[in-house]
Amino acid sequence: MDFTFDLNTIWFILIGVLLAGYAILDGFDLGVGTLHLLNKSDYDRRIMLNSIGPVWDGNEVWLVTGGGALFAAFPHVYATVFSGFYTAFMLLLFVLIFRAVSIEFRSKRDNKRWRQMWDIAFSVSSILIAFLAGIALGNIVQGIPLGPDKEFTGNFWTLINPYAILVGITTVALFMMHGAIYAVMKTEGEIQQKIQGWINNTIIFFVICYVSVTMATLVYQPHMTSHFRDFPPAFIIATLNMLAIANIPREIHHRREFRAFLSSCASILALMALFAIGIFPNLVLSNPNPQYSLNIYNAASSLKTLKIMLTIAIIGIPFVLTYTISIYWVFRGKVKLDTTSY
Amino acid sequence: MDVEILSRIQFAFTASFHYIYPPLSIGLGVILVIMEGLFLKTKNKLYHEMTRFWVKVFALTFAMGVATGIVLEFEFGTNWASYSRFVGDIFGSALAAEGIFAFFLESGFLAILVFGWNKVGPKTHFFSTIMVSLGSMFSAVWIVVANSWQQTPAGYHLMGEGLQTRAEITDFWEMVFNPSSMERLAHTLGGAWLAGAFLVISVSAFYLLKKRHVEFAQSSLKIGLVVVLFASFFQLFTGHQSALGISGYQPAKLAAFEAHYDSAKPGDLYLFGWVDDERQQVNLSVKIPGGLSFLLYGDASKPVTGLNDFPVSDRPPVNAVFQSYHFMVGTGIFIILVTLTSIIFWWRGILFQKYWLLKILVFSVLAPQIANQLGWFSAEVGRQPWIVYGLMRTSEGLSKAVSAGQTLFSLILFTLIYLLLFILFIFLLDRKIKQGPEATGDLASTYEQKRQSVDDLPLGNKSS
Numbered sequence: 001m002d003f004t005f006d007l008n009t010i011w012f013i014l015i016g017v018l019l020a021g022y023a024i025l026d027g028f029d030l031g032v033g034t035l036h037l038l039n040k041s042d043y044d045r046r047i048m049l050n051s052i053g054p055v056w057d058g059n060e061v062w063l064v065t066g067g068g069a070l071f072a073a074f075p076h077v078y079a080t081v082f083s084g085f086y087t088a089f090m091l092l093l094f095v096l097i098f099r100a101v102s103i104e105f106r107s108k109r110d111n112k113r114w115r116q117m118w119d120i121a122f123s124v125s126s127i128l129i130a131f132l133a134g135i136a137l138g139n140i141v142q143g144i145p146l147g148p149d150k151e152f153t154g155n156f157w158t159l160i161n162p163y164a165i166l167v168g169i170t171t172v173a174l175f176m177m178h179g180a181i182y183a184v185m186k187t188e189g190e191i192q193q194k195i196q197g198w199i200n201n202t203i204i205f206f207v208i209c210y211v212s213v214t215m216a217t218l219v220y221q222p223h224m225t226s227h228f229r230d231f232p233p234a235f236i237i238a239t240l241n242m243l244a245i246a247n248i249p250r251e252i253h254h255r256r257e258f259r260a261f262l263s264s265c266a267s268i269l270a271l272m273a274l275f276a277i278g279i280f281p282n283l284v285l286s287n288p289n290p291q292y293s294l295n296i297y298n299a300a301s302s303l304k305t306l307k308i309m310l311t312i313a314i315i316g317i318p319f320v321l322t323y324t325i326s327i328y329w330v331f332r333g334k335v336k337l338d339t340t341s342y
Numbered sequence: 343m344d345v346e347i348l349s350r351i352q353f354a355f356t357a358s359f360h361y362i363y364p365p366l367s368i369g370l371g372v373i374l375v376i377m378e379g380l381f382l383k384t385k386n387k388l389y390h391e392m393t394r395f396w397v398k399v400f401a402l403t404f405a406m407g408v409a410t411g412i413v414l415e416f417e418f419g420t421n422w423a424s425y426s427r428f429v430g431d432i433f434g435s436a437l438a439a440e441g442i443f444a445f446f447l448e449s450g451f452l453a454i455l456v457f458g459w460n461k462v463g464p465k466t467h468f469f470s471t472i473m474v475s476l477g478s479m480f481s482a483v484w485i486v487v488a489n490s491w492q493q494t495p496a497g498y499h500l501m502g503e504g505l506q507t508r509a510e511i512t513d514f515w516e517m518v519f520n521p522s523s524m525e526r527l528a529h530t531l532g533g534a535w536l537a538g539a540f541l542v543i544s545v546s547a548f549y550l551l552k553k554r555h556v557e558f559a560q561s562s563l564k565i566g567l568v569v570v571l572f573a574s575f576f577q578l579f580t581g582h583q584s585a586l587g588i589s590g591y592q593p594a595k596l597a598a599f600e601a602h603y604d605s606a607k608p609g610d611l612y613l614f615g616w617v618d619d620e621r622q623q624v625n626l627s628v629k630i631p632g633g634l635s636f637l638l639y640g641d642a643s644k645p646v647t648g649l650n651d652f653p654v655s656d657r658p659p660v661n662a663v664f665q666s667y668h669f670m671v672g673t674g675i676f677i678i679l680v681t682l683t684s685i686i687f688w689w690r691g692i693l694f695q696k697y698w699l700l701k702i703l704v705f706s707v708l709a710p711q712i713a714n715q716l717g718w719f720s721a722e723v724g725r726q727p728w729i730v731y732g733l734m735r736t737s738e739g740l741s742k743a744v745s746a747g748q749t750l751f752s753l754i755l756f757t758l759i760y761l762l763l764f765i766l767f768i769f770l771l772d773r774k775i776k777q778g779p780e781a782t783g784d785l786a787s788t789y790e791q792k793r794q795s796v797d798d799l800p801l802g803n804k805s806s
């Protein structure tokens with residue numbers, strides 16, 4: 001394959017950056033959600049919830065903007081994937097709605113049943129969002145049946161297959177680990193010790209999933225490895241990924257939570273990079289009939305739009321990074337409950 | 343029912359339900375900037391108390407807006423895939439720009455607005471309030487630009503043939519400043535200011551009737567009234583400008599607004615009526631003959647393009663558009679009358695003794711909501727049968743991969759979930775209002791209190 005660094009490639013990378021940003025940022029708040037019910041006391045649950053309180057909403061904006069950017073840069077992917085994955089995607093939207101309102105509603109009443117109900121909604125929706133995102137990712141890797149008119153020809157059950165489910169579970173495991181590390185960083189005292197105890201289990205769970213997915217990919221999705229054969233330096237990313245994962249227990253052991261969290265972020269970034277290198281230049285692989293695949297050229301907007309959008313991105317990104325960093329800076333340190341908390 | 347009508351119902355329902363909340367956020371945002379600005383200027387604790395109370399209401403409406411808005415970001419792809427392929431080049435850029443320029447700004451500073459009282463100084467907090475308010479309005483800018491392009495496409499050319507045809511951008515600024523975008527944006531923002539301000543007025547009038555938080559309520563009500571005085575006349579002006587634009591660019595829509603069929607005749611202005619589309623007449627009506635011509639051209643005898651200039655297949659459903667448009671205008675006039683009456687009594691110093699008026703003000707919160715919904719209904723149904731005016735029919739924009747059964751399934755679930763959310767929203771809003779503004783205590787303890795131990799707080803409930 002010839003690699004040319006053109007506008008289409010830049011947009012492939014930018015969409016990847018937005019989705020990786022989403023996975024890293026919303027990943028930890030979804031992860032905190034997956035662990036939410038393990039806390040039994042209302043106080044501990046509030047601490048967990050408020051550790052993500054000021055930031056979860058901004059994290060979700062990465063997904064929304066990713067969706068908008070996909071629509072603008074690769075409208076055929078936006079159209080094919082969301083109409084093709086209709087039922088699965090509607091389920092995802094419903095759980096996204098429930099998660100957003102359960103965070104907002106939960107602590108508004110002092111009633112045990114009320115809080116229990118929203119705690120369950122929050123946790124279950126967090127798990128399902130991670131799982132469904134993984135299902136989507138797994139299907140993109142494996143390929144979905146497309147027709148010559150770029151339309152999806154399968155049905156809901158086409159999407160539910162062993163490989164996709166495995167990627168789904170791995171995504172849940174990854175976010176659990178990522179969320180647990182974030183929670184340790186944001187808490188202190190008793191609750192911190194308790195979460196510290198969960199971290200090793202989440203790491204073990206994730207590593208088992210990670211190894212299984214890697215094997216399954218090598219065996220059943222050999223097309224994902226072709227760029228790594230053609231361009232061996234890309235394997236450095238795979239190595240860095242493993243080193244980043246291996247570094248997490250080490251940092252946790254030395255109680256350097258922030259560095260553990262950075263390692264976890266790095267491993268998510270590396271996983272997204274491996275995925276992107278694997279599918280490039282395709283965005284949606286057609287399986288069977290690979291000639292109908294949507295790639296960065298046949299699914300793209302006009303060059304004029306890609307250029308305009310790049311200008312918008314270049315103007316916007318410095319602002320976005322400034323707000324994001326400032327907000328995390330303002331809310332740095334351990335969580336404290338006060339009258340404004342959830 | 344077929345997939346087209348189901349998809350249209352679903353989009354209309356999810357968009358209408360979503361549109362309860364963003365106008366409240368935009369309107370409340372402006373009011374928060376005014377209140378907090380007054381606090382910083384006067385150091386009067388009352389304004390601080392007001393800001394803190396309304397921030398909580400703002401947070402609730404904002405959360406509902408986020409939860410229901412995410413659906414819309416993806417619904418073009420799920421239900422209108424062919425439309426998405428056709429307009430992605432143009433429409434997608436506006437959505438992406440909304441994400442980058444509005445949502446990040448809004449959601450980032452919202453964190454400080456809601457949770458940052460003890461983390462930053464008063465000036466930084468005020469700055470965040472302004473940024474959230476600006477962010478909510480930027481969001482309106484991009485989404486109205488995108489929608490206006492569907493109404494009055496500009497700055498594009500068509501590429502490809504048959505099913506492969508798509509609109510490609512030729513001039514970004516021409517697309518952004520398409521013929522209807524600025525006046526529609528102004529009209530949308532005015533409607534949003536009214537929605538937020540009337541919520542404040544309504545709650546304040548409720549407190550005054552109950553004789554609770556009197557000082558707080560009087561002051562909030564006055565701020566709300568100043569905003570609606572400006573916004574309601576602004577709506578009169580922008581509405582008129584919008585109608586002028588529609589007469590130039592979407593004559594079939596304007597003709598449907600007033601059920602005007604014959605292009606040789608001057609247009610009449612109806613106060614109300616019921617359109618009989620087959621006989622092309624308006625029954626049970628009261629009208630000002632030539633009124634439409636007069637408003638458009640300043641000359642009551644000048645003819646106006648009528649529906650008969652368009653083939654039946656290119657006309658919107660006339661009576662539905664007529665009714666929603668007239669009820670919108672009627673609600674707008676009601677808003678102006680209520681506002682002027684309240685302002686006159688305020689000026690004479692007897693507003694707070696007029697219980698009948700306060701009672702009307704409690705319910706006035708519904709008026710801008712109804713007018714906003716009807717306005718969008720007129721604009722979107724009036725555009726039919728086009729999804730992009732003159733370029734693509736709504737029936738051509740559907741997703742080919744989605745069946746009627748799937749759409750029915752999602753529509754039923756949306757209905758159930760949104761009904762539940764709406765009940766919970768009203769329930770929590772009602773509680774928040776009944777709880778009322780809390781005493782904020784000493785300024786130092788709210789703005790400048792540093793790390794406080796959790797055990798000192800009244801809220802930490804370790805048991806249960």
